[in-house]
Amino acid sequence: xxxxxxATGPPLSIAPDPALVQRGAQGLLPIxxxxxxxxxxxxxxxxxxxxxxxxxxIVVTGLGHSSEAARSxxxxxxxxxxxxxxxxxxxxxxxIRLARIAGHEVLMHVPMExxxxxxxxPGPNTLLTSLKPSDxxxxxxxxxxxxxxxxxxxxxxxxxxxxxxxxxQPVLAALNRRGLLF
Numbered sequence: 001x002x003x004x005x006x007a008t009g010p011p012l013s014i015a016p017d018p019a020l021v022q023r024g025a026q027g028l029l030p031i032x033x034x035x036x037x038x039x040x041x042x043x044x045x046x047x048x049x050x051x052x053x054x055x056x057x058i059v060v061t062g063l064g065h066s067s068e069a070a071r072s073x074x075x076x077x078x079x080x081x082x083x084x085x086x087x088x089x090x091x092x093x094x095x096i097r098l099a100r101i102a103g104h105e106v107l108m109h110v111p112m113e114x115x116x117x118x119x120x121x122p123g124p125n126t127l128l129t130s131l132k133p134s135d136x137x138x139x140x141x142x143x144x145x146x147x148x149x150x151x152x153x154x155x156x157x158x159x160x161x162x163x164x165x166x167x168x169q170p171v172l173a174a175l176n177r178r179g180l181l182f
Contacts, residue, residue, distance in 0.1 A: 010046040011046075011103075012043065012045060012046070012100050012103060012105070013042050013043060015043055015096070015097075015100055015148055015149025016028060016148035016149055017033070017037075017039075017042055017043075019033040019034065019035070019037070020032075020033050020037065020038075020039050020042060020179070021148060024141065024145060026141045026142050026144070026145030026146075027145030027146065028145065028148050029141060029144050029145050029178070030144060030148070030150075030178045030179060030180055031178055031179065032177070032178065032179040033179075037179075038179030038180075039150070039151065039152075039178070039179045039180055040151045040152050040179055040180055040181040041179075043100075043105070043106070043149055043150060043151045044105055044151050045079065045080060045082075045103065045104070045105040047080075057082060058080075058081045058082065059081075059082045059083075059084055059107065059154065060073050060077065060081060060082070060083050060084065061084040061107075061109065061154060061156075062084070062086070062109075063083055063084060063085045063086065063089075063095065064085040064086040064088070064089025064091075064092060064095055064109075065086055065088065065089065067091070070085070070089075070091075070095050073099075074095070074098050074099050074102050074104065075102065077104070078103075079102055079103025079104055080103070081104060082104060082105040082106070082107060082151075083099050083104045083105075083106055083107070084106070084107040084108070084109055084154045085099075085106065085107070085108060085109060085147070085150075086109045086156070087108060087109060087110070087111070087125075087142070087143040087146040087147070088123060089146075092146050092147045093147050093148070096147045096148070096149050096150065097149070100149055105151055106149060106150040106151065107150055107151060107152055107153060107154045108143060108144065108146065108147060108150045108152075108153045108154070109143070109153070109154055109155075109156040110127065110140060110143045110144075110153045110154070110155060110156060110158075110171075111123050111125060111126040111127065111143070111156045111157065111158075112126060112127045112155045112156060112157060112158025112160075112161035112162060113126055113127060113128045113129055113157075113158060113159075113160045113161040114157040114158065114159045114160055114161075115159045115160045117160060120157065122156055122157040122158075125139045125142045125143065126139070127139050127140065127158070127161050127167070127171065128161070129160060129161055129164050129167050133167070133170040136167065136170065136171065137170065137171075137174055140171060140174055140175075144178070144180075150180075151180065151181055152175065152180040152181030152182055153175060153180060153181075153182055154182075155182075
């Protein structure tokens with residue numbers, strides 16, 4: 001893999017911060033530090049808080065399956081654009097590392113049940129409305145343990161799952177307990 005261009009502006013913090021991860025059966029999992037620091041704040045792209053102009057966020061999703069698309073996004077897009085990667089990517093840690101070097105904030109995809117499921121299947125470890133919350137929690141941990149240095153997660157194809165409050169609330173609570181945004 002080629003190195004991305006170096007970010008302009010304030011650098012992103014080093015990831016992973018050892019105080020913000022715990023080793024689990026699924027890999028390194030994000031946690032809120034003993035000092036109260038949260039991954040979504042620590043790994044966020046710094047910005048000028050004195051600038052009171054309105055802001056918009058641009059997130060490019062679906063990265064990680066194609067090496068060319070991931071490389072192009074990391075190298076070609078400005079650092080303030082957030083990049084979201086698939087947990088199924090074979091080179092996920094490397095893509096996250098390179099994206100952060102280039103100044104990109106990073107999100108992790110979590111596959112969630114779409115309305116057209118099973119005809120439209122997001123893949124193994126998809127969070128499903130037919131599963132118990134404890135089973136979906138284990139699937140969430142699988143996705144979270146695939147990489148480090150991200151600020152939060154974004155649903156991948158989750159039109160049915162995200163519309164079901166009974167299933168979505170435990171996921172949001174779990175993300176909040178780990179200091180991540182959705």
